[in-house]
Amino acid sequence: MHYLSQKDAAALDQDLFNEYKFSVDQLMELAGLSVAAAVAKTFPPSTHNSALIICGPGNNGGDGLVAARHMTLFGYNVSVHYPKRTPKPLYENLLHQCEQFGVHILEKLPQPNELQNNYKVLVDALFGFSFKPPVREELKPALDALIEGGLPVCSVDIPSGWDVEKGPISEKSLKPALLISLSAPKQCAKREFIDTAKHFLGGRFLPPGIITKYNLKLPEYPNQDQIVEIC
Amino acid sequence: MHYLSQKDAAALDQDLFNEYKFSVDQLMELAGLSVAAAVAKTFPPSTHNSALIICGPGNNGGDGLVAARHMTLFGYNVSVHYPKRTPKPLYENLLHQCEQFGVHILEKLPQPNELQNNYKVLVDALFGFSFKPPVREELKPALDALIEGGLPVCSVDIPSGWDVEKGPISEKSLKPALLISLSAPKQCAKREFIDTAKHFLGGRFLPPGIITKYNLKLPEYPNQDQIVEIC
Numbered sequence: 001m002h003y004l005s006q007k008d009a010a011a012l013d014q015d016l017f018n019e020y021k022f023s024v025d026q027l028m029e030l031a032g033l034s035v036a037a038a039v040a041k042t043f044p045p046s047t048h049n050s051a052l053i054i055c056g057p058g059n060n061g062g063d064g065l066v067a068a069r070h071m072t073l074f075g076y077n078v079s080v081h082y083p084k085r086t087p088k089p090l091y092e093n094l095l096h097q098c099e100q101f102g103v104h105i106l107e108k109l110p111q112p113n114e115l116q117n118n119y120k121v122l123v124d125a126l127f128g129f130s131f132k133p134p135v136r137e138e139l140k141p142a143l144d145a146l147i148e149g150g151l152p153v154c155s156v157d158i159p160s161g162w163d164v165e166k167g168p169i170s171e172k173s174l175k176p177a178l179l180i181s182l183s184a185p186k187q188c189a190k191r192e193f194i195d196t197a198k199h200f201l202g203g204r205f206l207p208p209g210i211i212t213k214y215n216l217k218l219p220e221y222p223n224q225d226q227i228v229e230i231c
Numbered sequence: 232m233h234y235l236s237q238k239d240a241a242a243l244d245q246d247l248f249n250e251y252k253f254s255v256d257q258l259m260e261l262a263g264l265s266v267a268a269a270v271a272k273t274f275p276p277s278t279h280n281s282a283l284i285i286c287g288p289g290n291n292g293g294d295g296l297v298a299a300r301h302m303t304l305f306g307y308n309v310s311v312h313y314p315k316r317t318p319k320p321l322y323e324n325l326l327h328q329c330e331q332f333g334v335h336i337l338e339k340l341p342q343p344n345e346l347q348n349n350y351k352v353l354v355d356a357l358f359g360f361s362f363k364p365p366v367r368e369e370l371k372p373a374l375d376a377l378i379e380g381g382l383p384v385c386s387v388d389i390p391s392g393w394d395v396e397k398g399p400i401s402e403k404s405l406k407p408a409l410l411i412s413l414s415a416p417k418q419c420a421k422r423e424f425i426d427t428a429k430h431f432l433g434g435r436f437l438p439p440g441i442i443t444k445y446n447l448k449l450p451e452y453p454n455q456d457q458i459v460e461i462c
Contacts, residue, residue, distance in 0.1 A: 021324035022330055026254035030264070037455040073435060074455055093252035100251055100438045204304060207331045224268040224305055 003187040006164040009129040032066020034202025034226040035085035045075035048120035056126040057084040064125025065094040079104040110218040115149045152177035167193030199230045234418040237395040240360040264298020265433025265457040269411040276306035279351035287357040288315040295356025296325040310335040357391035383408035399422030432462045
């Protein structure tokens with residue numbers, strides 16, 4: 001497996017938009033769908049019917065909004081906390097779609113006891129591969145809820161707060177139960193960092209030219225699945 | 232099962248864009264993905280490795296371009312014939328993506344003997360639910376190739392050339408081996424019209440408000456699948 005540096009992850013992303021002419025709408029839809037599929041595979045709605053998704057202001061948060069919608073279609077009762085909203089039409093539309101699908105939009109972050117009483121699983125769509133510390137003051141409560149919530153956390157692409165290359169930055173860093181790497185794993189997804197977490201790859205949309213250019217060695221997706229487990 | 236009239240199919244489509252604020256990019260990506268999944272389920276790449284997709288000038292053709300890309304990811308050798316191209320950025324980008332994924336873009340329609348020698352399955356993405364006869368002169372050869380190709384045909388949403396409500400218009404009409412209804416089946420998808428064809432529903436993206444408004448009774452999708460077989 002080849003693990004991407006932060007710089008290469010950003011360059012690969014730009015290539016998809018500039019050279020391959022993908023729209024953000026297209027790839028975010030496929031990425032969010034794969035996140036929802038990996039969560040449902042690991043924490044099925046039959047046992048973990050109520051999910052809270054915490055969305056950040058960037059593309060990682062957008063993936064979370066798409067995942068929220070697909071998770072309602074998969075049978076979850078879904079809530080979203082989206083404290084710092086992105087003033088772009090795509091994000092406004094994704095949020096509108098969530099509302100229309102019956103996703104509960106929580107203005108206030110639930111208290112710790114509410115978290116444990118009301119949810120079975122958390123989805124961490126707070127920060128992605130562009131993250132550089134420190135965490136902004138206004139997003140600290142959201143990160144703390146993920147770390148201290150006492151619930152299994154499913155991280156989208158990067159466990160929030162982690163160094164994208166060096167992994168957890170302290171003993172208090174988030175410990176996800178599931179990591180869904182998107183398009184290709186970043187360096188912090190190495191087994192030595194993610195420990196016992198389940199690890200899936202999603203975002204099945206890379207063209208062969210990208211796989212060659214970045215020297216990726218990706219596992220084969222089974223059949224028509226949008227996710228593949230990485231052991 | 233409730234089967235949509237042509238008018239309701241168009242109104243439902245407009246609702247998705249106007250009321251639910253979906254972009255064409257989003258829904259076409261999910262629709263095309265489900266087409267690719269249904270083709271692969273019915274005619275797997277292990278036995279039907281070479282596919283020709285015939286794309287029309289509208290959204291049906293766009294679904295075909297998306298399906299072409301996903302089918303390469305599923306292991307098919309894919310060719311596309313797209314005789315009347317849509318001069319819109321989304322369609323130009325979808326075609327560009329196909330090229331970058333190694334899809335062969337055929338300027339000329341293969342001759343009947345070439346069809347049988349070079350392909351195992353055809354995908355009919357020529358006309359969708361907006362179709363009204365007669366077939367334009369310039370697209371007749373493409374429709375004839377689907378009808379007379381001697382290969383199994385997978386029709387996207389509507390078997391091309393059919394009346395959207397009344398089904399086949401003559402004994403010479405296309406006889407698809409597989410129909411993939413998108414979002415909800417249209418009236419021509421009734422079993423009495425599609426005869427022995429396999430029938431799948433795809434386009435798993437309808438909000439609950441649409442299901443109520445159009446009185447849809449859709450089959451349940453299994454787990455996280457993007458398609459469901461309709462018996």
